Amino acid sequence: MKNRKITYAKALNEALHSQMSRDKKMVVYGIEDKMFGSNEGLLKKFGEKRFFYTPLSEDMLTGFSLGLAISGVRSVFNHIRVDFLLLGMNQIANMISSYSYASNGKKPLPLVIRAVIGRGWGQGYQHSKSLQSIFAHIPGLKVIMPTTPYDAKGMLLSALEDNNPVICLEHRWLYWQEGYVPKKYYKIPFGKANILRKGKDITIISTSWMNVEACQAADFLKNYGISCEVVDVRSITPLDKKTLIRSVKKTKRCIVADYDWLFCGFSAEVSDLIYANVGKALKAPIQRIGFAPTPCPTSRYLENQFYPNAKDIINIISKTFKRKINTSKVDLYSHEKVFKGPF
Amino acid sequence: MNKKFFISLLKKIIIIRKSEEIISDYYHENEMKTPMHMSKGEELVVAGAVVTFSKKVDFFGYYRSHALYLSVTEDLKSFFGEMYGKEIGENKGVAGSMHIFNPQKNIKIVSAIVSSTIAPAVGNAYGNLIIKNNRITVSFFGDGATEEGVFWESLNFASLKKIPIIFICLNNKIAVDVLINERQCYKINEVVKKFNLKTFQIISHDVKEVCKTYHDAYVHIKKYGGPVFIEANYYRQLQHIGMQTDFDKKLSSFEKKDYRSFKQHKFYLKKDPYLLIKNFVLKNKMIKLSAIINFENQLKSKLFKIIQVVKQSKFSKFSNISKNIYYEK
Numbered sequence: 001m002k003n004r005k006i007t008y009a010k011a012l013n014e015a016l017h018s019q020m021s022r023d024k025k026m027v028v029y030g031i032e033d034k035m036f037g038s039n040e041g042l043l044k045k046f047g048e049k050r051f052f053y054t055p056l057s058e059d060m061l062t063g064f065s066l067g068l069a070i071s072g073v074r075s076v077f078n079h080i081r082v083d084f085l086l087l088g089m090n091q092i093a094n095m096i097s098s099y100s101y102a103s104n105g106k107k108p109l110p111l112v113i114r115a116v117i118g119r120g121w122g123q124g125y126q127h128s129k130s131l132q133s134i135f136a137h138i139p140g141l142k143v144i145m146p147t148t149p150y151d152a153k154g155m156l157l158s159a160l161e162d163n164n165p166v167i168c169l170e171h172r173w174l175y176w177q178e179g180y181v182p183k184k185y186y187k188i189p190f191g192k193a194n195i196l197r198k199g200k201d202i203t204i205i206s207t208s209w210m211n212v213e214a215c216q217a218a219d220f221l222k223n224y225g226i227s228c229e230v231v232d233v234r235s236i237t238p239l240d241k242k243t244l245i246r247s248v249k250k251t252k253r254c255i256v257a258d259y260d261w262l263f264c265g266f267s268a269e270v271s272d273l274i275y276a277n278v279g280k281a282l283k284a285p286i287q288r289i290g291f292a293p294t295p296c297p298t299s300r301y302l303e304n305q306f307y308p309n310a311k312d313i314i315n316i317i318s319k320t321f322k323r324k325i326n327t328s329k330v331d332l333y334s335h336e337k338v339f340k341g342p343f
Numbered sequence: 344m345n346k347k348f349f350i351s352l353l354k355k356i357i358i359i360r361k362s363e364e365i366i367s368d369y370y371h372e373n374e375m376k377t378p379m380h381m382s383k384g385e386e387l388v389v390a391g392a393v394v395t396f397s398k399k400v401d402f403f404g405y406y407r408s409h410a411l412y413l414s415v416t417e418d419l420k421s422f423f424g425e426m427y428g429k430e431i432g433e434n435k436g437v438a439g440s441m442h443i444f445n446p447q448k449n450i451k452i453v454s455a456i457v458s459s460t461i462a463p464a465v466g467n468a469y470g471n472l473i474i475k476n477n478r479i480t481v482s483f484f485g486d487g488a489t490e491e492g493v494f495w496e497s498l499n500f501a502s503l504k505k506i507p508i509i510f511i512c513l514n515n516k517i518a519v520d521v522l523i524n525e526r527q528c529y530k531i532n533e534v535v536k537k538f539n540l541k542t543f544q545i546i547s548h549d550v551k552e553v554c555k556t557y558h559d560a561y562v563h564i565k566k567y568g569g570p571v572f573i574e575a576n577y578y579r580q581l582q583h584i585g586m587q588t589d590f591d592k593k594l595s596s597f598e599k600k601d602y603r604s605f606k607q608h609k610f611y612l613k614k615d616p617y618l619l620i621k622n623f624v625l626k627n628k629m630i631k632l633s634a635i636i637n638f639e640n641q642l643k644s645k646l647f648k649i650i651q652v653v654k655q656s657k658f659s660k661f662s663n664i665s666k667n668i669y670y671e672k
Contacts, residue, residue, distance in 0.1 A: 025470075025473050025474060027473065049472075049473065050473070054500070055496070055499060055500060055503070057493075057496035057497075057499070057500060059462070059492060059493045059496060060461075060462040060465070060493050060496030060497050060500060061462070061496075061500075062462070063459065063460075063461070063462025063463045063465075063466060063493065063497075064462050064463070064465055064466035064469070064500070065466060066452075066462075066463040066466060067403075067451075067462065067463035067464055067465060067466020067467035067468070067469070067470065068466040068467070068469060068470045068473075069466075069470075070446060070451050070452065070463060070466070070467050070470070071401075071466070071467040071468075071469075071470025071471055071473075071474065072470060072474060073469075073470035073473050073474065075466075090456060090459060090493075091459065091462065091463075094454070094456045094459060095452070095454060095456070095459055095460075095463065099452065100667055100668060100669055100670045101437060101664070101667045101668050102434055102437055102438055102442055102444070103434065103444070103445065103446055103452075103667075104434060104435050104437070104664070104667050105666065105667035105669070105670050105671065105672075106445070106446060106447055107446050107447070107670065108670045108672070109670060139668050140668050140669070142669075163670045163672070164669045164670055
């Protein structure tokens with residue numbers, strides 16, 4: 001059954017159906033019913049008491065998930081844009097994250113917040129953030145960013161059985177990507193990075209959509225005799241430090257391609273980790289790649305310069321290896337060419 | 344509401360009052376290093392709810408948490424352990440005066456961020472509907488919390504979904520140092536009514552009336568479902584923080600407040616919950632004065648011993664409490 005290919009959205013949908021059937025108390029809510037198809041059929045199958053639409057009260061509804069968890073009911077709170085989750089930041093940073101610590105680890109706090117991140121279609125500066133560094137900065141939260149459909153199902157199922165608050169960040173473009181997903185129930189534990197491409201010359205440590213770009217860069221550079229290892233972090237907290245360090249110890253070169261801003265960001269955290277553990281064995285300085293240090297512009301022309309892509313990765317790597325590789329005429333996959341909105 | 348009921352209420356109010364007096368006696372030693380948010384004045388409206396609802400509800404508190412914690416648990420050692428920040432404290436020293444709680448003892452959560460426990464209380468109440476355990480949730484907060492957006496969001500959602508929760512707004516008409524008429528353009532109870540739910544108003548001047556209203560609110564939910572709202576008015580006898588009244592002689596110019604009048608202060612001291620409940624049980628011949636005095640004396644010596652034990656006890660190991668960032672069972 002290795003050829004069972006479904007989309008990322010369908011994979012998430014399978015996880016939700018599976019867990020809601022198993023956990024008869026679990027509820028799912030938010031203002032967005034579909035979440036790009038990942039919530040398909042839940043209302044019909046589980047009824048409006050367990051799957052419901054809400055007022056636009058993000059602050060209240062984030063605290064609501066904490067209360068549900070206190071009562072012993074697990075919930076999934078959906079956000080069609082991570083930017084709106086900031087309205088619930090008080091509950092996340094002041095209440096949810098510290099609950100276990102304050103109560104001395106007495107009670108589980110099972111809740112999942114799903115949020116769509118990243119580039120869409122002229123989304124601009126209030127509809128396109130990622131924010132993993134902000135959530136991961138706060139002790140007490142788990143932050144995951146599944147990239148493949150296989151991970152989407154397995155990691156969401158893990159989140160739905162975790163006894164701690166989990167923030168699941170899903171890139172908008174990933175929902176249409178297809179990949180192998182088993183029909184059966186399976187879980188992918190947090191804190192395990194995934195090697196998407198094996199290589200020996202340089203490691204590209206990536207998050208979310210940057211994995212797609214990194215894999216394209218790796219496949220392209222293979223033709224030039226440069227072997228790239230692409231490591232998908234997928235679990236920001238807890239972080240699989242071992243796999244990251246092991247890969248760079250092998251390749252001795254490293255690029256961190258985080259789908260976020262660089263300053264005070266996750267890429268800086270990873271760079272520090274690599275430097276502290278690989279240090280003098282490095283053959284080239286660690287490089288970081290991420291959003292331009294500005295709010296995100298709306299216009300396509302400007303947006304193209306805001307977001308890094310495979311070509312940027314290729315250019316950095318060719319410089320590292322002192323190779324002249326002209327990418328100006330290379331046509332690589334861009335989801336923007338396929339994506340026609342409206343979101 | 345019988346004799347047993349009011350004696351239980353009397354004991355709880357005495358426990359709160361005497362515990363806070365002990366805090367006052369020892370605070371100057373600077374060993375209780377936690378910003379004390381005293382409950383003096385709110386004992387009746389808080390303990391009254393605890394006795395009326397007994398074990399049939401889940402409590403969500405706020406940062407002025409001494410009265411709620413002590414009236415629900417009566418656990419003096421865990422309380423003072425927490426005030427001294429020691430391992431035997433309820434939260435092993437990570438919480439202090441503003442955050443003391445224990446979900447397993449039915450104080451589900453409290454918070455120092457104004458209004459932040461209201462939405463979790465609504466969530467808990469909805470969870471109870473899913474679990475079908477017939478429990479009602481009680482959410483305590485102050486008048487200042489109604490100035491936060493999340494209060495109105497919670498009210499809307501609870502009323503919309505007919506969620507069984509009792510909102511109790513402990514209205515002392517002052518938020519830190521700012522009076523209510525300088526902060527609110529509305530009358531709380533009147534606006535809340537517009538959210539299509541049953542509302543009640545009480546004032547902490549009449550023991551029986553307070554408890555009867557709480558009882559009626561509970562009965563209302565049992566009969567009709569949905570949320571109810573109670574505006575429970577009381578007088579905060581001390582300043583927002585610390586052990587001083589606004590009129591203490593020893594106040595520095597920094598500590599002097601002129602937001603409330605001395606005349607008003609004297610009026611409300613006559614309505615002090617501690618006096619009210621004592622007069623009530625004595626007048627109704629539920630207990631003899633000598634028995635009250637006896638109870639208080641025993642309590643005082645018990646408190647004295649507890650303070651000595653707590654002071655001698657050890658602090659938590661940082662490495663141990665750090666393990667509690669996540670639930671790991």
